[in-house]
Amino acid sequence: MIYHQAKDPDSYQTIFYKQIGLKRQSASLPENDWANDQIGSIYTYGRMDSIQFGIGDYTIPEDFFVEFQYDTEYLHAGIIYEGITYSLVENRMEKSAIPSPFLAIEQASGGINCWKHGQHFKGVEISIEMNYLKKKILPYLGASDDSLDFLVKNVRHIHLPKELIDLIMQVQSLLESHSMTPELLLALGTAFTALLIRQANRQFFFSGADLMSERIFVGNRPIRIRPDEYKKIIAAHDLLRDHADSFVTIYALSQTLGLGEQKLKAGFQELYQQTIWDYANQVRMTKAAALLKNTDKTVDEIARLTGYQSPAAFRTMFKKWSQTTPRKFRSYFSGTD
Structure with a gap:
């Protein structure tokens, strides 16, 4: 068994890169270039305690664990072009691939990541540390520190406005050509935040409208989920986070929340990109x-x-x-x- 402990985000990154077999090609901060002809590559620019952009294309060569012993909160966005993950579905491990844009405020208070042999990822990421965003970027924009409260933490949005996707692709182009600079890093991180908090885009994400305005299919049957039902799905996530040890059946959870079982299952998977059981x-x-x-x-x-x-x-x-x-x-x- 291979098990690592990371005490901060930077050490987690270094542990991860070395464990999957990547070798440092450049150590000229804020640039980090890691590669291996057999495994793939990861290239990042910036710092985890402020703004970091990254591109990667790699495959996990063997199973391993990384325990992280710290609290994190990031505005995290990007595009996953290729991605294989593993989920526990009905007592068996299954592969799944979900290529898509994404955006979330991701918050975690310690935990263990279990990486599996054969997982493959290719994509581009934007990460902005939330304390830095609130103390530096939002004041510069003349915005209050609650300007991102319209985003529910750990809800993964997969339908993004075109202008945000265009900016992510601009970041990708600059990283691929190794043309990123500290000035561009700050300017693009600030521009991304400014676009995100625009009123039009707030409405786009409000109450899950971006996820629930389109039909969700249960089998071949389309369903719609109302804003009040959306809030119940978030409540289900919070209940599981705090009381997973008392979770028995999805039906019982649906009865507790007053939401139909099919809507709960379909809506949860749409919001969090994983099943309730997973x-x-x-x-x-x-x-x-x-x-x-x-x-x-x-x-x-x-x-x-x-x-x-x-x-x-x-x-x-x-x-x-x-x-x-x-x-x-x-x-x-x-x-x-």
Whole structure:
């Protein structure tokens, strides 16, 4: 098992680049150029504590974990041209590919990322650290620090205004030609923020209108989700984040929220780009890994604490998620077999 710990975003990036086999081609900050003919390449410009742009095209060569021990909050946007990810669907690991533009305010308070052999990504990203955005960029624009409150944290928007997509593509062109400069980095990061908070674009994202104005299909049947139903889907995400250990069925969750089961499932996947079960399992497995690593609780106790009535079912799911058993995962940290 390969397991790393990162104490800040910069160390996470370095760990990730080295672990997948990339070698530094240039170390002239704010430029970072990493490549390997067999694996691919990642090129970034800027700093993670302010603004960073990046392009990448790479494949994960082997399974590994990275635990991040810090809080992060970024305005994150870009275009994924190629991407293979793995999800737990009905107790089995499945590949999926979701190429698309995206935008989100991504907030995390520590966690564990499980990277899988064969995952492939190609795309361009814009990352602006939220504290920097609120203290530097928004005051420069004459905007208040709540100007982005119309974006719900961790909701991943995949329908962006053309002017934002055009700016992302301009960033990509400058990175590909290695023509980015500190002045362009700041100007484009500021311009992106200015375009995003324009009133017309606020309305575009308001209450999920960008996601829910078009029909969502359940099988061959189109459905529409109202703004009040959209808020219930966000409430479902928050309930799972805080109480995934008590989650039993999607039907029970739908009854708690007063929302139809089909709308809840379809709307959740549209908003968060993953199934309800996938998200619940992600939360449960991350909690299980922390308990295995940091406590002396038995595997059966941890199974119950993460919502599994059957320890055998917990062991099966943990192995699907991590490619190792709970006992072997724990022994890696304790130094015992």
